[in-house]
Structures are given as structure tokens and as C-alpha cells.
Amino acid sequence: MTTTATTTATGRAATAAARVMARADELGAISARPDALERTHLTPEHRRAADLVGAWMGEAGLAVHEDAAGNLCGRLEGARPGLPAVLLGSHVDTVPDAGRYDGMLGVLLAIEVARGVRPGELPFALEVVAFSDEEGTRFGSALSGSRALAGSWVEDWWGFTDSDGVTMADAFAAYGLDPSRVGEAAREPGSLVAYLEAHIEQGPFLEEADLPLAVVSSIAGARRFALTMTGRAGHAGGTPYERRRDALVGAAELVVEVERIGRSSGVVATVGRLQAFPGGVNVVPGVVELSLDLRAADDAARDAAWVRIEAAAERIAAARSLRFGATETYRADAVACAPWLRDAVRAGIDAAGAPEPLALWSRAGHDAMVVAGVAPVGMLFVRNGNGGVSHSPDEIVAEADVAVALDAFAATVAELAHRFESDDAARVASDEDRTPEDRT
Structure with missing residues (x-):
């Protein structure tokens, strides 16, 4: 030109x-x-x-x-x-x-x-x-x-x-x-x-x-995961705290940890969807499904954040007698x-x-x-x-x-x-x- x-x-x-x-x-x-x-x-x-x-x-x-x-x-x-x-x-x-x-x-x-x-x-x-x-x-x-x-x-x-x-x-x-x-x-x-x-x-x-x-x-290099916390459903009134395996409390703790890891690493980490089952107002949640979206300027930072999040999830699950699962649903480097x-x-x-x-x-x-x-x-x-x-x-x-x-x-x-x-x-x-x- x-x-x-x-x-x-x-x-x-x-x-x-x-x-x-x-x-x-x-x-x-x-x-x-x-x-x-x-x-x-x-x-x-x-x-x-x-x-x-x-x-x-x-x-x-x-x-x-x-x-x-x-x-x-x-x-x-x-x-x-x-x-x-x-x-x-x-x-x-x-x-x-x-x-x-x-x-x-x-x-x-x-x-x-x-x-x-x-x-x-x-x-x-x-x-x-x-x-x-x-x-x-x-x-x-x-x-x-x-x-x-x-x-x-x-x-x-x-x-x-x-x-x-x-x-x-x-x-x-x-x-x-x-x-x-x-x-x-x-x-x-x-x-x-x-x-x-x-x-x-x-x-x-x-x-x-x-x-x-x-x-x-x-x-951004992005990865998305479908995560689950699995515990045991129970009556809200009849299940004492010391016997609860509340999947939603474990998931909530993980959501906070996701934000902490994202902030400290410079990675954008987002839980955009969270659903508890069976979903009754008077039922301790037995299963929670949640999404995770990770984005970073480079793949190494993104992947390192996932390693930390996965380790945190396993630690939370073990402490609360829950089972953690993760399936990767999307990846773009x-x-x-x-x-x-x-x-x-x-x-x-x-x-x-x-x-x-x-x-x-x-x-x-x-x-x-x-x-x-x-x-x-x-x-x-x-x-x-x-x-x-x-x-x-x-x-x-x-x-x-x-x-x-x-x-x-x-x-x-x-x-x-x-x-x-x-x-x-x-x-x-x-x-x-x-x-x-x-x-x-």
C-alpha cells in the first residue's frame, strides 16, 4: 500500500x-x-x-x-x-x-x-x-x-x-x-x-x-473439566454432622480453592456451573457436579494450575470421606x-x-x-x-x-x-x- x-x-x-x-x-x-x-x-x-x-x-x-x-x-x-x-x-x-x-x-x-x-x-x-x-x-x-x-x-x-x-x-x-x-x-x-x-x-x-x-x-490456552464430588445423601435432620458425607460442602470448599489457585497463579479459573443431587431442601447432597474452565497465556501455567486444583480436590475429598472425579471435556492449546x-x-x-x-x-x-x-x-x-x-x-x-x-x-x-x-x-x-x- x-x-x-x-x-x-x-x-x-x-x-x-x-x-x-x-x-x-x-x-x-x-x-x-x-x-x-x-x-x-x-x-x-x-x-x-x-x-x-x-x-x-x-x-x-x-x-x-x-x-x-x-x-x-x-x-x-x-x-x-x-x-x-x-x-x-x-x-x-x-x-x-x-x-x-x-x-x-x-x-x-x-x-x-x-x-x-x-x-x-x-x-x-x-x-x-x-x-x-x-x-x-x-x-x-x-x-x-x-x-x-x-x-x-x-x-x-x-x-x-x-x-x-x-x-x-x-x-x-x-x-x-x-x-x-x-x-x-x-x-x-x-x-x-x-x-x-x-x-x-x-x-x-x-x-x-x-x-x-x-x-x-x-x-488463551484453555481446558475444561466436568468435576464430581460424591458422598452420601441423607436426611437433613436425621444425619449428625460427624456422620455426614456432604458432597456440596466439599464442592463449595473446592470452589474457593479454585479461586485461590487462580488468583495466586495468574491463571483464570472459573466454576461456572454447580448442581447438587438429589436436590431436596431437606436432604444432605450425595453428589455434586461442577464445571471448571481454565485459561492462561501459556499452556504450562494452565496445566500447572490444574495439577494444583486436582491435588486440592483429592485432599478435600479425603478429609470429608468423599470421592472426587474429573473428566476433561475440552482442550485448546x-x-x-x-x-x-x-x-x-x-x-x-x-x-x-x-x-x-x-x-x-x-x-x-x-x-x-x-x-x-x-x-x-x-x-x-x-x-x-x-x-x-x-x-x-x-x-x-x-x-x-x-x-x-x-x-x-x-x-x-x-x-x-x-x-x-x-x-x-x-x-x-x-x-x-x-x-x-x-x-x-
Whole structure:
């Protein structure tokens, strides 16, 4: 991207930011519910949103197509047709009762960056993707859109059902997709130079620092467990304390220990669900089921926290004559953003005239963590106001922050173009210094 293109992008940022905000409102109105935003994978609402985003991609000069997994893709060729692409994007599906910016802001910013690029201007192709299913709300298939693109589709998903009993395979067919062709969504090795994702922070740190943008260092390594404490149910009035094997008291003690370990280790440790059985108000609980979600900037810290939690649970169970059990239900290893892309994002933020950014690790999962299987990834965080709340209608971003983010995102692409042009020049110079015999 030339200096002129970058200057143009900077000059149009306010207008573009207003357009992004208005379009986020348009997408936010496409919902399966009249009282809240809910737009899930392969639904009529998904189709309406995809059609709208596709029209915006086309208006920005991109050649648009829908891939075999329902991801919407737009492409702008580089200096010559068929070059590997820098891919920009995020997702358009939502959780129930969602906000208007999670995922959608990244897609809209990517479209605006593409709008400011002339065909043939870059030393690589520029692509925009709107992933179809990041949240996994409908089928429990989180990140399935990006997994299809990365060639890591999970075959077991075809049998997963939604709340109405519809399988994912049937939903694909109803949407106009052929389940047998989902493999065609996978990108060829070497076809992507890098993936860049802009996303709201989904946390309070930028707001607390009064900064609009951050460079993402890594995406959390997460593990989830289904835990049980098993004791013996008994009559609340008739069972003396010294004879109780109260599973709920043991579980409650474990919940407090989970928080203590999380705080002391810097790992995010959460018990989000706890259910006691048989559940009578006058019955000592015999079994308690609870969930555990562990997230950390790196896998070693996450795994060390689990070792401590498991040891604490066994100790509590032994002291109270209980039995502890654990089953791992989910694992996603941490993904580090490529250092050279982190540098490019930081340079883009600096070129946009924004203050020195924070470096933050993402405590939430993102499509980038899957795309990392086929390309280096980088991420830009945008300040999430209102205390950093997300997955909520209270989600909010400021238009001024969107304008700065747009400038920074465009400048990041320009920085990558400059680096690629410099690398090509260096390779040519090196080649010219060699003898014809050396080149063979």
C-alpha cells in the first residue's frame, strides 16, 4: 500500500467509522428474537446477514464467494493474479442475547481496509472473511467455520443436533451447502501469507488504561473439566454432622480453592456451573457436579494450575470421606501471535497516531487460534467500553476508537506490504551479487 493510499485511509477514517457503526446496527437488527440479538449458524438470519455482508464486500471492490462451509469470502488481487493472500476477518454469528460488536466489528473493519486498497497495489492478495460459526451456539461446534478453512473440520460434528433436533448435516443441506464438499473450504498450504483479526477486547484493561488499542500477544490456552464430588445423601435432620458425607460442602470448599489457585497463579479459573443431587431442601447432597474452565497465556501455567486444583480436590475429598472425579471435556492449546505480525500491528498503531498500546493476551478464544494451523496470525484489540462487558447487549465501542482502529488496521496492512517489498528487493539484490553458477 502506498503512502497516498495510507493518507487517504487516514483522511476518510471518520466517515468510514460512522459507516461501520451504522452497519453494526444493521447487522444487530438481524435476529431470530424480537427482544434480543441471536443469530446462529446456518439459520435464515445467518443467510440474511451473509447476503448483506456480501453486498458490502462487493461494494468495496472485492470478488465475493461463499465457501463450502458457509464462510463468506471476498478477494482483491495483488500485483499479479493468484498471489498468496493476507486474510482479514472475524465472525458474524452470535451467542444468545448478544452485543453488536463481538466478531462483527472485525468483519466491518476488514471491509473498510479493503475499500481503501487499489486493485494490484499490494505485493500480496488481500482477502476478507466473515466466518459462519465461531460461537458454536446452535450445535456446540465452536470455531467450525475457521476449522473448515484451516482444514481441521471435525467429522463428529455432522451428528450434532440443535435444540429442535436438527443435525448439522441437515442444516448444511437446508442452507444450500453439500456436507460432502466441506473439505473444499480448506485453504491450500502456502495460499495465506498471514491472518489478521481486529476484535473488541472483551475485557476491562484498555478502558482502565484509557487507551483505544492493544497488540495481542497470545490467545488463551484453555481446558475444561466436568468435576464430581460424591458422598452420601441423607436426611437433613436425621444425619449428625460427624456422620455426614456432604458432597456440596466439599464442592463449595473446592470452589474457593479454585479461586485461590487462580488468583495466586495468574491463571483464570472459573466454576461456572454447580448442581447438587438429589436436590431436596431437606436432604444432605450425595453428589455434586461442577464445571471448571481454565485459561492462561501459556499452556504450562494452565496445566500447572490444574495439577494444583486436582491435588486440592483429592485432599478435600479425603478429609470429608468423599470421592472426587474429573473428566476433561475440552482442550485448546495457547496460540502465540507471530512476533513479526505483532511488530506490524504495533507499527500500524504508531502510524495511526494512537498512544503506545498495551500488549494483552486474549482470555477469550478467537478464530485466529484455529487459522494459526495454516498461517501466522496477529490480532488487534479495540477498547470495549462499559467495563469491558461482552456477550451482552451492553457491549459498546466508541466511534472515535473505531476510527483509530481503522487507521491502525490499514496501516498494519501497509506495513506488511512495505516489509514484503523490502524483502523482495533484498532477495533480488542478493541474487544479483551471485554468479550464474551460484544461482543454478
